[in-house]
Structures are given as structure tokens and as C-alpha cells.
Amino acid sequence: MSAQSVKKIVVLAVSIVFVLFSSIDLFAFIARRGGSVGVGPSEVIDEDIYLFGDEITVEGKVNGNLFCAGKVVKVPGKVKGSAWLVGNQVLISGEVGDGVKAAGRSVTFEAGWEGTSWPLEATCSCKRDRR
Secondary structure, three states: OOHHHHHHHHHHHHHHHHHHHHOOOOOOEEEEEEEEEEEOOOOEEOOEEEEEEEEEEEOOEEOOOEEEEEEEEEEOOEEOOOEEEEEEEEEEOOEEOOEEEEEEEEEEEOOOEOOEEEEEEEEEEEOOOOO
């Protein structure tokens, strides 16, 4: 095979890959940070969201995965994907569809969840069983 033929094949392969991936949102996510951040009660997030702050409250609906790191993390809303939560105090009172991974000094589950739960904490309380 000549060098010219190899060059054409490489250009064609790169072009195909570019066309296939140019229409896909590979890195679609939202990131918010600050003292007090979150998802409002009437807000709907249709992708993954990353929240960083002192006090984080997720009252609305997240159709992707939720990633939170803060002093106080509260999730009274709905999360369709997984929730990855790190904080001094973590409170899950809403619904999480795909599983909860939480780490903190105090982790409290007040609602049911599906999937797996991996709490890593000093104290943990579950006020409702897993669905």
C-alpha cells in the first residue's frame, strides 16, 4: 500500500470520527460554586451537575447525576441518576433513582432510594428503607 493511500485512509477515518462525535455532547454538565448554591424548587436540570459551596440545597429535579461537595449538603428534591455527596452534614430526604454515594461526619437518609448506597461517615441514620 502506498503512502498516499494510507494518508487518504487516515484522513477519512479522522473525518468519520469527527462527524460522529461533533453532534454528541460529550462533556455536557453544569457547575456551580459559591457560599450557598443549589437547584431551585422549580428548576429542572437535564444533565449532570456539580455543586461546590458551604451550603448546598437541591430542591428541584436533576435528570442526570448529582455531584456535591460542601459543609452542609441537603437533597430534598429528585435525582434521576446517581448522587455523589461529600460534606460535614449530608441529608437525603428526596428521591435518588440510581444510587447514593455519600461521605460525611453525619449522613442521614430520610427517603427511599434505588440502586446501591455507599455511606462513609462517623454517624449514619436511615429513617426509611431502600425501595
